[in-house]
Amino acid sequence: MSKIKVAVIFGGASSEHDISLISATNVIENMPKDKYEAICIGITKKGRWLYYPGDVSNIASGEWEKDPDCSSAVISPDPLHKGVITLENGEYTIRKVDVVFPVLHGKNGEDGTIQGLLDLSKIPYVGCGLLASAACMDKTHTHSILDYNNIRTAKWRALGLRNLNHLDRECADIADDLGFPMFVKPANAGSSIGINKAVDLESLKEAVKIAFSHDNKVIIEEFIKGQELEVAVFGYDSPFASFVGEIGKNNDFYDYDSKYINNSVNLYIPAKIPDESAREIRETALNAYKAMGCKGLARIDFFLSENGEVILNEMNTMPGFTSISMYPKLMEDLGMSYGYLIDKLIEQAIDNADRNY
Numbered sequence: 001m002s003k004i005k006v007a008v009i010f011g012g013a014s015s016e017h018d019i020s021l022i023s024a025t026n027v028i029e030n031m032p033k034d035k036y037e038a039i040c041i042g043i044t045k046k047g048r049w050l051y052y053p054g055d056v057s058n059i060a061s062g063e064w065e066k067d068p069d070c071s072s073a074v075i076s077p078d079p080l081h082k083g084v085i086t087l088e089n090g091e092y093t094i095r096k097v098d099v100v101f102p103v104l105h106g107k108n109g110e111d112g113t114i115q116g117l118l119d120l121s122k123i124p125y126v127g128c129g130l131l132a133s134a135a136c137m138d139k140t141h142t143h144s145i146l147d148y149n150n151i152r153t154a155k156w157r158a159l160g161l162r163n164l165n166h167l168d169r170e171c172a173d174i175a176d177d178l179g180f181p182m183f184v185k186p187a188n189a190g191s192s193i194g195i196n197k198a199v200d201l202e203s204l205k206e207a208v209k210i211a212f213s214h215d216n217k218v219i220i221e222e223f224i225k226g227q228e229l230e231v232a233v234f235g236y237d238s239p240f241a242s243f244v245g246e247i248g249k250n251n252d253f254y255d256y257d258s259k260y261i262n263n264s265v266n267l268y269i270p271a272k273i274p275d276e277s278a279r280e281i282r283e284t285a286l287n288a289y290k291a292m293g294c295k296g297l298a299r300i301d302f303f304l305s306e307n308g309e310v311i312l313n314e315m316n317t318m319p320g321f322t323s324i325s326m327y328p329k330l331m332e333d334l335g336m337s338y339g340y341l342i343d344k345l346i347e348q349a350i351d352n353a354d355r356n357y
Contacts, residue, residue, distance in 0.1 A: 003034075003035060003036055003037040004035060004036050004037070004098045004099065004346070004350075005036075005037050005039055005095075005096060005097050005098045005099075006031065006037065006038050006039065006097070006099050006100070006101055006346060007039045007041055007075070007097045007099070007100045007101070007123075008027060008028055008038050008039070008040055008100075008101045009042075009043065009100060009102045009103065009109075009114070010023070010024030010041070010042055010043070010059065010103050010104065011024075011042045011043040011044060011045070011104075012043045012104045012105070012108050012109045013043065013045060013046065013047040013107070014045075014106035014107045014108055014109060015193045015194070015214060016105035016106035016189075019105050020103055020104050020105050020109070021059050021060050021061075021062060021064075022060045022320075022322045023103045023105070023320055023321035023325070024040075024059055024103040024321075025056060025057070025059045025060040026322060026323060026338070027101060027103050027321050028040070028056050029056060030339045030342050031339070031342050031343075032342070032343050035343065036343075036346065039051070039084060039095060039097060040052040040053070040056070040059070040064075041073055041084060042059070042064055042065065042070075043108075043109075044065060049072065049073045049074055050070040050071065050072065051070065051071050051084065051086045051095075052064050052067060052069075052070050053067075053069050053070075054067040054069060054070075071086050071087055072087040073085065073086045073087075075097075075117060075121055075123070076094070077117060077120040077121050078121070079120070079121055079122035081094050081121070082096060082097065082121065082123055083095050083096040083097045083123075084097055098123075098124070098350065099123065099124045099125065099126070099346055099349050099353075100123050100124070100126070101125070101126045101342075101345070101346060101349075102115075102118070102125060102127065102318065103318065103321065105320065106137075106188075106189055106193075107137075107189070109318070110133060110137055110316075110317055110318045111133055111137035111138070112134030115127075115128070115130040115133050116130045124349045124350045124352075124353035126296055126297075126345045126346060126349045127295070127296045127297060127318055127345075127349075128293070128294045128295055128296060128297075128298065128317040128318075129293070129295060131293055132294045132295070135292055135293070136292055136294070136298070136315040136317045137188050137317070138187050138188050138217070139156075139185060139187045139188075139314060140156075140158045140217065140219055142292070142314065142315055143219070145291060146288060146291065146292075146312060149287070149288075151284060151288050151291065152284075152312060153312050154221040154222050154303070154311055154313070155221070155222040156178075156219055156221045156222070157174050157219070157220045158187065158217060158218065158219050158220070159208060159217070159218045159219075159220070160216065160217055160218075161212070161216050161217075164212065167205055167208065168205070171201055171204045171205050171208065172201065174204070174220050175204065178221075179222065180198065180199050180200060180223075181197055181198060181223040182197070182198050182220055182221060182222055182223050183195060183197055183220070183221050183223060184197075184198055184204065184207035184208055184210075184211050184219075184220050185211060185218065185221070186211045186212075186214035186215035186219075187218060187219045188215045188217065189214050189215055193214060194210060194211050194213065194214035194215070195211070196210055196211070197223070204220075208220070224303040224305055224311055224313075225305065225306055226303045226304050226305040226306050226309075227246055227271065227273065227303065228246070228247040228249060228301070228303060228313075229246050229247070229273070229301070229302040229303070229304055230244070230245045230246075230247065230299055230300070230302070230326045230330070231243075231244055231281060231282060231300050231302070231330070232245075232297070232319075232326070232327045232330035233285055233286065233289045233297065233298050234296075234297050234331065234344075235295075235296075236295050236296065236348060236352045236355065239286060239289055239290070239294075240286075241285045241286050241289075242331060242333065242334055243269060243270045243271075243278070243282075243330065243333060243334070244270055244271040244278045244281050244302075245267055245269045245271055245330050246267070246268040246269075246272055247265055247266075248265055249265050267324075267326060269329060269330060269333045273304055277304055277308065277310065280310050281304070281310055284302070284310055284312060285300040285302075288300055288315060289315075292315060294315070294317060295352065295355075296345060296348065296349060297317075297318075297319070297345060298316060298317050298319070299315075299316045299319035299326060299327045299330075300312065300314075300316075301313040301315070328341060
């Protein structure tokens, strides 16, 4: 029986480009080789698409881009093609694809853009669809939808580029509303990139400017003192939630370096929280997953405040798949090995290709 051809897309014109390379390497290396054939499509930081036929071990370092055998590639939006079109030696070749695994984090990958292209192509793909991806990526939309569904989130305010003309006044109003300290974030970014803690008006204004360098919309959230917790959710019609994991951080918050570079956190699975709180968090995670229209997978992050309140922090529709990432660790705790998890994500994407969520 011929192998299922999986186009693994990685990189991307995103601030999370380098993380995607590490995640994709892990996904490809753990994909059951007897069942799947990986077709590697890398996107450079400048947005160029390349078919990469080389050694998988060169992806994480970024060396893949220098491979002389790389060729221009695009996923055809024409459902007749159902595949990747490559340009080699002046000739176009259509490489048929059975399913796509878009291992892309952040803008231009986790925000609905590539999901829309894949919807046009009629090629099944792993993960959430266009609307859920876009709504979960934009933290202002996430807050609005969850607030409407009575799912508790941190108190928040948003700023657009037009607000920069009156930044002093806007920041003063936000300070009166939320109080210090507070966290300032780009509305459309992940992996803690561009996030800063503001402790006074001056640091608030500086944090807002930094966040605007990553996005044209900024969200400011009240500071929640408590434990940082995460839940992995998997599935389509009947999704299930993992046990709760806890991040024992050493910094003010679980930042980029802690997540991907120096591994300076302790991850506790299960979390050191009361059973009743764990049940509430898992139930809330499933309710949020359904409210946002998610499918396939998502990692949902929470705070458990000092007075026992469960507060949803954010949702990630393509969480990290690095060796220290919480999503695969949480699923492994349920008995799903890395390879089995990848297999089931791809399998369910194919089985549910014609379903709308």
